[in-house]
Amino acid sequence: MCDGRKIPLLSKSRFTAGLQCHKRLYLECYSRELADEVSEQQQAIFDAGTDVVALARQLFPGGILIREDYFDHEGAMASTQEALSLPAVPPVYEAAFLYDGVRMRADVLAPQGGERFDLVEVKSTSRVKDEHIYDAAIQLYVLRGRGLTIRRACVCHLNTDYVYEGGDYDLSGLFRVVDVTAECSLVQPEIPALLADMRAMLARPEPPDIPTGRHCTTPYQCQFYGHCHADELEHHVSQLPRAGQGLLSALEAAGIEDIRDIPASFPGLSPLQRRVRDAVLSGRAYLDTELSRRLRRLRPPIHFLDFETFNPALPRYQGSRPYQVIPFQWSLHTLDSDGTLEHREFLHEGAGDPRRAFAESLVSALGDSGPVLVYSGFEASRLRELAFLFPELSPQISAILNGRIVDLLQLVRAYCYHPGFHGSFSIKAVLPALVPNLGYDDLAINDGTLAAMAYAEMVKPDTTRDRRAEIRRNLLAYCERDTLAEVELFRYFTR
Numbered sequence: 001m002c003d004g005r006k007i008p009l010l011s012k013s014r015f016t017a018g019l020q021c022h023k024r025l026y027l028e029c030y031s032r033e034l035a036d037e038v039s040e041q042q043q044a045i046f047d048a049g050t051d052v053v054a055l056a057r058q059l060f061p062g063g064i065l066i067r068e069d070y071f072d073h074e075g076a077m078a079s080t081q082e083a084l085s086l087p088a089v090p091p092v093y094e095a096a097f098l099y100d101g102v103r104m105r106a107d108v109l110a111p112q113g114g115e116r117f118d119l120v121e122v123k124s125t126s127r128v129k130d131e132h133i134y135d136a137a138i139q140l141y142v143l144r145g146r147g148l149t150i151r152r153a154c155v156c157h158l159n160t161d162y163v164y165e166g167g168d169y170d171l172s173g174l175f176r177v178v179d180v181t182a183e184c185s186l187v188q189p190e191i192p193a194l195l196a197d198m199r200a201m202l203a204r205p206e207p208p209d210i211p212t213g214r215h216c217t218t219p220y221q222c223q224f225y226g227h228c229h230a231d232e233l234e235h236h237v238s239q240l241p242r243a244g245q246g247l248l249s250a251l252e253a254a255g256i257e258d259i260r261d262i263p264a265s266f267p268g269l270s271p272l273q274r275r276v277r278d279a280v281l282s283g284r285a286y287l288d289t290e291l292s293r294r295l296r297r298l299r300p301p302i303h304f305l306d307f308e309t310f311n312p313a314l315p316r317y318q319g320s321r322p323y324q325v326i327p328f329q330w331s332l333h334t335l336d337s338d339g340t341l342e343h344r345e346f347l348h349e350g351a352g353d354p355r356r357a358f359a360e361s362l363v364s365a366l367g368d369s370g371p372v373l374v375y376s377g378f379e380a381s382r383l384r385e386l387a388f389l390f391p392e393l394s395p396q397i398s399a400i401l402n403g404r405i406v407d408l409l410q411l412v413r414a415y416c417y418h419p420g421f422h423g424s425f426s427i428k429a430v431l432p433a434l435v436p437n438l439g440y441d442d443l444a445i446n447d448g449t450l451a452a453m454a455y456a457e458m459v460k461p462d463t464t465r466d467r468r469a470e471i472r473r474n475l476l477a478y479c480e481r482d483t484l485a486e487v488e489l490f491r492y493f494t495r
């Protein structure tokens with residue numbers, strides 16, 4: 001609550017929080033203790049973003065970094081003014097300003113001669129997104145308000161067409177600097193009113209009553225997600241698969257929050273959404289016999305396959321691009337006609353490119369017979385990329401892709417729904433609902449993002465031998481669990 005406190009200063013990040021949701025801004029200003037803990041995955045994303053910003057600064061060499069942190073904005077502004085007063089004004093990184101009650105730090109303020117500057121906002125994304133425009137626009141508002149002449153406002157993002165050739169990055173290829181001045185100028189007239197609305201909202205004694213919805217995760221994951229969703233219904237309508245804004249708005253207008261309250265005649269539900277409604281209403285799983293019929297047709301040996309991958313923002317291997325998905329681990333269970341289950345696995349070690357060893361070992365392990373059951377189209381996509389990358393392996397990989405791949409996810413989505421899925425068909429949602437005695441809770445690594453982070457740590461040169469061994473054990477346990485989950489789902493559907 002405000003409790004008569006002064007309305008706090010806004011900032012670039014508070015402004016964008018307020019654009020996403022006024023309640024988010026309110027909680028950010030007055031109730032930060034309600035925020036979710038920053039997960040390891042989120043921290044890794046922040047850290048990757050910091051690395052990208054540091055590298056992008058080198059596009060504007062010879063600059064001065066304003067070192068004062070967020071909490072010392074006064075000091076940062078003084079240092080910025082000092083840098084801007086130098087006879088030959090250098091690029092200024094993290095330049096700090098305050099105007100109209102809005103604080104900002106510019107990633108790069110690059111002098112263009114004649115006391116003009118380019119404002120550069122660095123993003124670790126692969127393109128300019130809509131939300132980046134307001135991000136740059138609020139900075140343009142502050143800088144022009146402070147009397148600076150801004151020639152261009154730019155967003156600098158990673159160029160996913162860039163192919164790393166080894167050695168130092170070619171920064172002009174790695175980054176794209178996109179002029180968004182026109183877009184930012186277009187929204188300048190809106191900014192005073194947007195700020196006024198935010199301040200009026202912040203002056204109230206209570207946070208605004210804003211229902212949860214897509215804005216809780218778009219364009220950013222809100223840090224108050226857990227707080228706002230704590231009392232959410234077990235079967236909230238937002239769990240309807242692929243529910244568009246039109247359907248959700250229609251349900252909201254009809255006062256329907258619980259899937260079980262949706263009338264059978266409600267317009268606009270897809271066949272899948274109707275199936276979900278019916279299963280949740282009955283409290284029982286929907287299971288079409290076609291699913292077991294299709295799986296029973298598979299002839300042993302039946303392979304169950306899963307990959308782990310990582311996609312570093314900054315490419316690590318010669319011939320790879322920013323955010324290219326790099327497979328580094330596979331797990332394979334094989335069920336034979338006599339019921340025996342064999343497990344094989346691969347996990348690359350060392351700092352080198354894992355892809356060739358990954359592909360060769362996998363082709364050899366899969367041999368030339370038996371269906372290959374996967375959960376999603378992810379593995380097939382990676383196989384296609386590997387076939388392209390290693391033409392000499394292409395015949396064997398194509399033979400796997402053509403006719404041997406069976407996507408269990410597609411079958412589950414088409415023929416099964418359990419109320420415990422809560423709208424998700426991911427294996428992490430499906431497994432506990434159908435095979436409750438097998439889960440991931442006992443594992444140190446229990447999702448793909450953590451696996452990717454762990455691999456990145458394992459292959460870092462300064463990771464100790466003991467830590468590497470620990471990560472290796474954890475990665476192997478996780479990937480094996482994924483394919484065992486596929487086996488158990490197969491057994492469940494064919495029992």
Ligand code: SF4
Nearest residue numbers: 021024216222225228
């Ligand atoms: S979780 Fe959603 S409703 Fe709650 S503050 Fe965040 S964006 Fe707003």
